[in-house]
Amino acid sequence: MANDKALGVDGDLLVILRHGPHGTSWLREGLDAALVAAAFGRRVTLLFMGEGVTALVPGQKSGPLGQKGTSPTLEMLEMYDIDTLLVETEALALFGLRADGLMLSAREVEAAELDELASTHSLVLTF
């Protein structure tokens, strides 16, 4: 196949985030797993898929919902050496977002490239 291993992204752990930053704790608990893995020296890739892309919308506050929100955690990713951030192209379109308008720099991938990502990481966790 011409496109085999086209992304060139690999690592120990691929964390797939499929939930938005508010409403449930999925995103926060997924990010916690990523941070802990990075703190233990593992190479972590984050993939924001589906509703998960809304986590990267800039200007979020914790607000009155009683949930801390994930924006401050996302801002810490660089400190943990988590610098491979991927966003699903289809989800960006679905939510009317653009990769260059997100709070962090992230590279676009298509859902069809997921199998490659799964094969180039030792462990995949989905939240």
Added chain:
Amino acid sequence: MMRYAILLMGAPYSSQAAHSALRFARAVAERGHRLEGVFFYHDGVHNAARLAAPPQDEPHLVDGWTALAADHGVPLQICIAAALRRGLLDEREAARHGKQGYSVAPPFELTGLGQLVDLGLRCDRLVTFGP
């Protein structure tokens, strides 16, 4: 022989996740594979509630996990951060937080997320069960 681990993120009785995870765990162990551990995260931590008292005509999940640990020596590890905020404390944590009573007892053990990562990377397969 393969080395398996299970990640359970569904609350007991709320979804099929916990029932399926327990049945899968039994199947893995009984077919001669090695189940290196079960990690409870997100709402899955509620599976460790030692005070669970389901009706007698339903499977008793806490007893099921306890029997699995006894029969096959499988470690049952709970994310401590996810557990504490949901009111799941072992005797030591209950004392540390000044709480009367405790809700988690051996063979369940409170541990950190680092154990999940370690478990996942060490095994041939990490199988996730969630709602």
